[in-house]
Amino acid sequence: MVSGDGPGAGGIDPQQLWLSSPRPRKGRKPAFSRAAITAAAVALADAEGIDAVTMRRVASRVGAGVMSLYSYAPDKETLLHLMVDHVSGELSPPAPPTGDWRADLKAIAHAQRALMLRHPWLPTALFNRRWSLGPNTLAFVEHALAALRPTALDGAAKLEVFSLITGFVARLVADEIAQAALAGSPERAAAEARYLAAVAADGHHPELAEALSAPVRPLTPDATFARLLDRMVDGLDTGT
Structure with missing residues (x-):
């Protein structure tokens, strides 16, 4: 991972x-x-x-x-x-890389997210330790490196991109799990909304007030993940 x-x-x-x-x-x-x-x-x-x-x-x-x-x-x-x-070992690569490295990276990220949602303890575990690469992990890293072959990145940079994507996915899934827990507590969610509304209205946070007044994008976990993943991967500079 x-x-x-x-x-x-x-x-x-x-x-x-x-x-x-x-x-x-x-x-x-x-x-x-x-x-x-x-x-x-x-x-x-x-x-x-x-x-x-x-x-x-x-x-x-x-x-x-x-x-x-x-x-x-x-x-x-x-x-x-x-x-x-x-x-x-559940991250068996679905197919060889297509040659479209951005699409392949996104497929990798979606597979990682599905894995972390099946095993909700995994994001926290990944944050707290430096992991040794076992055989199943190595197989998936190999797949990710192959997906990045069309780029101009060297080997070290490819590993950095893979780590960046993995950390990105782990952070979003951890937030997704936390938000799901918050949704199960309507009182807490309502209190959080009231607090943000008060902060936005105090005149000391104009940028936040403007951000909170913007049209709401789809907030389903799937839509949020796909939108942020597009922003992350499409913005990567790989020298190509």
Whole structure:
């Protein structure tokens, strides 16, 4: 989902995490796997939020003792890296790049938004850490870089554009989720509207007053996302 690697990625050794197989404890073959543990953690986060994910809760979901999980995910930080890469597997590129890099970038952004809405904990998780690129994430990054091949950008700049788009999507989805929560509280929404109206009328914020008096554009989440995404991608300077 985002760029970031190396030992600084939350203390994670990416080579050990992604290129080495987990070593289960000696004795009877366990009834679970790292994939099952990760899937259980994702399901828990989807249902209750990222803060609900603890090694004890995940162990309970897979029917294991807490200590037996540590051979597969030695700490919650590692588990979170596994979770992000696990859900990134849902970002299977729908088709090879078309050659229209702007259209392809927008398709990438829409796919990321759909993923984050399915997993509402993901935007917050992405903001709070520097992520190591697991195999599913790498596959999607490869697709994004291929989409940017028609531009005049060098490799580093292409990675920056991908990170920019990912951060843009995460920020908008986080706002979308917050707005949905606000819509579920009419009193709070009404209080916010009254406050902004009072601020706009106090004479000290003429620019805000003018902005709030402008004709209202479609405010559905889909329309807002598409409009802002167009503004972002169409305004990118790639030297072409």
